[in-house]
Amino acid sequence: MQATSHDFKENARHALGDKNLQAALGILKRDFAGRRGAAVARLPEFDRLRAEGRAIKDHVLQHLDLYLEAFEQKVVSLGGQVHWAADAAEARDHVLAICRAAGASTVTKGKSMIAEEIGINEHLEKNGIAPIETDLGEYIIQLRHETPSHIIAPAIHLIKEQVADTFRDAHTHLDPARPLGEARQLCDEARALLRPKFLAADVGITGANFLVAETGSSIIVTNEGNGDLTQNLTRVHIVLASLEKIVPTLEDVSTLLRLLARSATGQEFSTYTTVSSGPRRPEDTDGPSEYHIVLLDNGRSAMLGTEFQDMLRCIRCGACFNHCPVYGAVGGHAYGWVYGGPMGSVLTPQLIGVKEAGNLPNASTFCGRCESVCPMQIPLPKMMRHWREREFERHLQPTAYRAGLRFWAFLARNPPLYQAATQVGAALLGWSGRGRGRFRSLPLAQGWTKGRDMPAPEGKTFMAQWAARQKQRAS
Amino acid sequence: MADSRDKILGNLRRSLRRGASDETAATDVRERLAEHRPNTIPARATALDPEARIELFIAMAEEVSATVARVAGFEQVPAAVADYLAQHNLPSDMVITPDPALSPIPWQERPTLSLRPGIATGDDLVGVTGAFAAVAETGTLMLISGPDSPTRNNFLPDNHIVVLRAEQIVPSYEEGWTRLRALKTLTEGKFTMPRTVNFITGPSRTADIELKIELGAHGPRRLHIVIIDEPAGD
Amino acid sequence: MSDVSAAAHPVRVGLFVTCLVDLFRPSVGFAAVKLLEDAGCQVEVPQTQTCCGQPAYNSGDKVDTKAIARQVMTAFADFDYIVAPSGSCAGMLRAHYPELFADEPAFLPEVRAFAAKVHELVSFLTDVLRVERVAARYDGVAVYHDACSGLRELGVRAQPRQLLRSVAGLTVKELAGADVCCGFGGTFCIKYPDISERMVSDKVADAAATGADTLLAGDLGCLLNMAGKASRQGRAIRVRHVAEVLADMTDRLPPIGAPAERR
Numbered sequence: 001m002q003a004t005s006h007d008f009k010e011n012a013r014h015a016l017g018d019k020n021l022q023a024a025l026g027i028l029k030r031d032f033a034g035r036r037g038a039a040v041a042r043l044p045e046f047d048r049l050r051a052e053g054r055a056i057k058d059h060v061l062q063h064l065d066l067y068l069e070a071f072e073q074k075v076v077s078l079g080g081q082v083h084w085a086a087d088a089a090e091a092r093d094h095v096l097a098i099c100r101a102a103g104a105s106t107v108t109k110g111k112s113m114i115a116e117e118i119g120i121n122e123h124l125e126k127n128g129i130a131p132i133e134t135d136l137g138e139y140i141i142q143l144r145h146e147t148p149s150h151i152i153a154p155a156i157h158l159i160k161e162q163v164a165d166t167f168r169d170a171h172t173h174l175d176p177a178r179p180l181g182e183a184r185q186l187c188d189e190a191r192a193l194l195r196p197k198f199l200a201a202d203v204g205i206t207g208a209n210f211l212v213a214e215t216g217s218s219i220i221v222t223n224e225g226n227g228d229l230t231q232n233l234t235r236v237h238i239v240l241a242s243l244e245k246i247v248p249t250l251e252d253v254s255t256l257l258r259l260l261a262r263s264a265t266g267q268e269f270s271t272y273t274t275v276s277s278g279p280r281r282p283e284d285t286d287g288p289s290e291y292h293i294v295l296l297d298n299g300r301s302a303m304l305g306t307e308f309q310d311m312l313r314c315i316r317c318g319a320c321f322n323h324c325p326v327y328g329a330v331g332g333h334a335y336g337w338v339y340g341g342p343m344g345s346v347l348t349p350q351l352i353g354v355k356e357a358g359n360l361p362n363a364s365t366f367c368g369r370c371e372s373v374c375p376m377q378i379p380l381p382k383m384m385r386h387w388r389e390r391e392f393e394r395h396l397q398p399t400a401y402r403a404g405l406r407f408w409a410f411l412a413r414n415p416p417l418y419q420a421a422t423q424v425g426a427a428l429l430g431w432s433g434r435g436r437g438r439f440r441s442l443p444l445a446q447g448w449t450k451g452r453d454m455p456a457p458e459g460k461t462f463m464a465q466w467a468a469r470q471k472q473r474a475s
Numbered sequence: 476m477a478d479s480r481d482k483i484l485g486n487l488r489r490s491l492r493r494g495a496s497d498e499t500a501a502t503d504v505r506e507r508l509a510e511h512r513p514n515t516i517p518a519r520a521t522a523l524d525p526e527a528r529i530e531l532f533i534a535m536a537e538e539v540s541a542t543v544a545r546v547a548g549f550e551q552v553p554a555a556v557a558d559y560l561a562q563h564n565l566p567s568d569m570v571i572t573p574d575p576a577l578s579p580i581p582w583q584e585r586p587t588l589s590l591r592p593g594i595a596t597g598d599d600l601v602g603v604t605g606a607f608a609a610v611a612e613t614g615t616l617m618l619i620s621g622p623d624s625p626t627r628n629n630f631l632p633d634n635h636i637v638v639l640r641a642e643q644i645v646p647s648y649e650e651g652w653t654r655l656r657a658l659k660t661l662t663e664g665k666f667t668m669p670r671t672v673n674f675i676t677g678p679s680r681t682a683d684i685e686l687k688i689e690l691g692a693h694g695p696r697r698l699h700i701v702i703i704d705e706p707a708g709d
Numbered sequence: 710m711s712d713v714s715a716a717a718h719p720v721r722v723g724l725f726v727t728c729l730v731d732l733f734r735p736s737v738g739f740a741a742v743k744l745l746e747d748a749g750c751q752v753e754v755p756q757t758q759t760c761c762g763q764p765a766y767n768s769g770d771k772v773d774t775k776a777i778a779r780q781v782m783t784a785f786a787d788f789d790y791i792v793a794p795s796g797s798c799a800g801m802l803r804a805h806y807p808e809l810f811a812d813e814p815a816f817l818p819e820v821r822a823f824a825a826k827v828h829e830l831v832s833f834l835t836d837v838l839r840v841e842r843v844a845a846r847y848d849g850v851a852v853y854h855d856a857c858s859g860l861r862e863l864g865v866r867a868q869p870r871q872l873l874r875s876v877a878g879l880t881v882k883e884l885a886g887a888d889v890c891c892g893f894g895g896t897f898c899i900k901y902p903d904i905s906e907r908m909v910s911d912k913v914a915d916a917a918a919t920g921a922d923t924l925l926a927g928d929l930g931c932l933l934n935m936a937g938k939a940s941r942q943g944r945a946i947r948v949r950h951v952a953e954v955l956a957d958m959t960d961r962l963p964p965i966g967a968p969a970e971r972r
Contacts, residue, residue: 225694365894
C-alpha cells in the first residue's frame with residue numbers, strides 16, 4: 001500500500017472538512033468508549049487480567065524464537081505447513097504460490113491487517129486471482145477501492161447513505177429502486193451476495209488474532225462468521241500472521257481473549273472465536289485439506305531488544321483508536337498507511353521509516369488516554385516520544401521548529417536572560433493587549449490565532465512581582 | 476526460503492542476546508507448555524453452584540440475543556424444537572449432525588419434523604447440532620469438529636439450534652479446555668486438538684455500518700439453545 | 710481561615726510557578742502562595758527557575774531537557790516539598806525526571822528523591838496537608854476540565870472537585886468528556902493547529918452545553934487554549950484557574966482572556 005503519511009497534515013485538513021466523515025466519527029466517539037467502560041466495570045478482575053496479559057506477552061517476547069519453533073513443530077505434526085517470510089514481498093510470494101498450486105481463481109478473505117500490510121489483494125489481482133473480501137466493512141471498502149480506516153471496523157468512516165450508494169453502483173443486477181435506507185437492508189444484501197462466493201471459493205485466507213504454540217493453533221475472532229465460512233468451505237486455508245501473535249498455551253490465550261473483545265467493542269466475548277489446528281483429520285467430513293501458516297517478520301524482529309519492544313504486545317483491539325481525540329478528529333485515512341491511531345503512530349515509523357511517517361508520533365498531545373485503556377499496558381506516548389528523539393538526533397524536524405525549541409531551551413538554561421526576556425515579552429504583550437484582554441491575531445502565532453484568541457498576559461511576570469514583593473518586605 | 480527461517484530466528488536470537496543452545500530458556504518454554512497453568516479466572520461463574528451457573532449461562536446467552544429453552548429430559552426436545560419453529564414461522568425441514576449425543580432424542584414424537592442427518596448446505600434454513608460444552612461466564616457455546624460434527628453446520632443454516640445437557644455447562648473457558656484435553660487423551664491416548672473449536676456467543680452480527688448492531692451477517696440469524704436438565708450416564 | 714494541619718514546624722514549600730503562569734497570569738502564582746500559606750506552609754520561590762523542560766523533552770531533545778532538569782533540581786534542592794499550580798509541570802518533574810535519568814544509575818536515586826517531593830497544587834493541599842475546605846466565595850455554576858497529565862500521571866481528579874464543593878455560592882456540574890484532551894498539548898497546538906482547534910472546539914461546546922457560566926482547570930496551558938476558543942466564538946463562559954477560585958481572588962481578577970473592566 002502506497003503510504004501518504006508524509007502528507008498527514010494535508011490529509012488531516014481534508015478530513016476535518018469532510019462532513020460525512022465527521023458525522024461518522026461522531027458516532028464512534030459517542031459509542032465505543034462507553035461500551036468499553038461498561039464491559040470493564042462488569043469484570044472486577046479486569047485490571048489484574050491486564051497485568052497478566054502483559055506478563056504473558058513479555059514472557060513470549062523473551063522467548064519468541066523458541067515459541068515459534070515449538071509452534072511450527074506442532075503445526076507440522078498436524079499435517080500443516082509453516083512458511084517463514086522475512087518481508088512483505090516474500091509473504092506475497094508464498095501466498096501466490098499456494099494459490100497457484102491450488103489452481104485458485106477466487107479467494108475469499110477474512111479480515112486481516114497483515115493482508116493489508118503486505119498488499120496481497122493487489123498482488124493476487126495482478127496475477128489473475130480474484131480476492132473477495134467477506135467481512136462486511138472490508139467488502140464495502142473493497143467496492144469503493146478504499147483502505148480500512150480502523151483496525152476493527154474498517155468502514156467506520158462512512159455513513160450508511162454512502163454504503164447504500166456504493167451498493168447501488170456495484171450491484172447492478174439488482175433493482176435500482178430497491179430500498180437501502182437501513183443497515184438491515186444493506187446487511188441482507190451483502191449476505192445474499194457473498195454466500196455463493198463463500199461456497200465457490202478455492203482458497204480461504206484469514207488473519208490470526210493469536211497463534212497458540214502448545215497446540216499449533218491459529219485463532220480468529222469475528223462477529224459475522226465470515227472468517228469461519230472462509231476457512232471451512234475451501235480446500236485450502238491460509239493464515240497470515242506476524243511473529244508476535246504467538247501465545248504459549250490455551251490457558252494463556254483465554255486470558256488474552258477476555259481482554260480483547262471487551263477492549264475492542266465492549267462485548268463480553270466476540271460472537272465467533274474459532275481455534276483452528278491443522279488441516280481436516282482423516283475422519284472429518286468437512287474442513288480444508290491444506291493448512292498453511294505464513295509467518296511474517298517485516299520489521300518485528302528488529303523491534304526486539306529496542307525501546308520499541310513493548311509495541312509487540314499489541315493484540316490489535318483498537319481501544320486506543322476509540323479513545324484518541326486526534327483519531328476522533330481526523331479518522332484513520334489521515335495516517336496514510338495501514339495502521340492509524342496511537343498504535344499506528346508507534347508502529348508505522350518502524351515499518352516504513354520515520355522519514356515517511358514522522359508526522360504520526362508528532363501528532364499527539366501525549367494525553368495518555370490510549371495507554372490508560374490499552375489492555376496490554378503499552379506505554380504508547382513514551383514510544384512516540386522515542387520516535388521524536390530519533391528525529392531530533394537525525395535533524396528531521398522542520399528547521400524553524402527546531403530553532404525555536406533550541407532557542408527556548410537556551411533561554412531556559414540561562415535564568416537571568418530568561419527573566420529579562422520574559423519581562424520584556426510580558427510587558428509588551430500585556431500593554432498591547434490590555435484593552436481587550438486578548439489578541440485576535442499575533443505575528444508569529446498565526447497557527448494559534450487563526451482559530452483562537454490569545455489571552456493577553458497580565459503585564460508583569462510573577463518572578464518580577466515576587467522579587468519586588470520580597471524586596472519590599474525586607475526593607 | 477528455509478533461508479528466511481534461519482534469518483528470522485537468527486535475528487530474534489541476536490536481539491535477545493541468546494545462543495541457540497541456551498538451556499534455561501528452552502526449559503522454561505518446555506515447562507510452560509507442559510504445565511499449561513491457568514491464569515486468573517474471573518469469579519463471576521466459578522463462585523456459583525451448578526444451578527446458579529446454569530442460570531448465569533442462560534442470562535448471558537439471552538443478553539447476546541440467543542434464545543434458550545430448558546427442558547427436563549430428551550423426551551421434551553422434539554416439542555421444544557417444534558414450538559421454536561412455529562414461533563418463527565420456520566419450515567420443519569432441518570439438517571442435523573449425526574452426533575451420538577443427540578441420538579436419545581425421540582424425534583418420532585413429532586412426525587411433522589423432517590430431519591436430514593449430514594452436512595449442511597447453503598440452502599438449509601434450520602440446522603440442529605449438539606455441543607461439546609457451554610461456558611457460563613459469557614453465555615458461550617463450545618463446539619468441536621469431528622466425524623459426527625461438521626463445522627459448517629454451525630454456520631450455514633439460517634437458524635442454528637443447539638441441544639446440550641445442563642451438566643455440559645462449565646464455569647470458564649479453562650474448564651472447557653480441561654474437559655477437551657481429558658476427552659482427547661481418553662479417546663486417542665494423547666491430546667491433539669480437533670481441526671476446529673468454535674466458541675459461539677449468540678447469533679452472527681455486525682456493527683460495521685454506523686456501529687448499529689444487525690444480526691445475521693454471514694452466520695446464522697438466530698441461535699436457539701435447548702438445555703436438558705437430565706444428566707447422562709443412566 | 711482554612712483548616713490547618715497540626716504541623717510541628719512549618720512545611721517549607723518551594724513554589725514552581727511554571728513558565729505560563731509566570732508570563733501570562735502571575736495571579737495564579739499568588740493564588741497558589743495564598744492557599745499554601747493559609748494552610749500553614751512557608752513558601753519560597755527560587756529565583757533561578759525558568760521552565761520544567763517539557764517543550765524540549767516532548768520534542769526529543771534529551772540533552773537540553775537534562776540540563777534544564779539539573780538546574781531545576783539544584784534550584785529546588787532544599788525544600789520539604791515542591792509544588793506547582795500545574796499537573797503537567799508537576800508531572801514532568803515527578804513522573805518524567807526519573808525516566809529521563811534512567812540511563813544514569815548513579816544519579817537516579819537523587820532524582821527519585823527529588824521527584825517524590827513534587828506535587829500538583831490542589832492535590833498537595835488535600836492529600837498532603839489534609840485541607841478539607843477553603844474559605845472562599847464564588848457565585849456561579851462551574852464545570853471542571855481534567856487536564857491530562859494531572860489526571861493520568863498524578864491521579865488528580867477528586868481533589869479539585871472536593872475543594873470546589875466547599876466554595877460558598879458555587880455549584881459544580883460534571884462536564885461530559887471531562888477527561889478528554891482539550892487539544893493544547895504544548896507544542897502540539899503549534900505543530901497541528903487545525904486538529905488542536907477541532908479538539909478545543911469540541912471541548913468548549915461540551916462545556917457550554919452544560920449551561921455552566923464558568924470553566925475551570927488546574928493547568929494554564931489548557932485554560933489559555935479553552936479561553937482563546939471561547940472568546941473567538943463570542944461565548945460568555947468565564948475561564949479561570951481553579952486556584953483563583955479556591956483562593957477567593959476572583960473579585961479583583963478578570964477571567965482569562967477578558968479585559969480588565971469586565972467581571
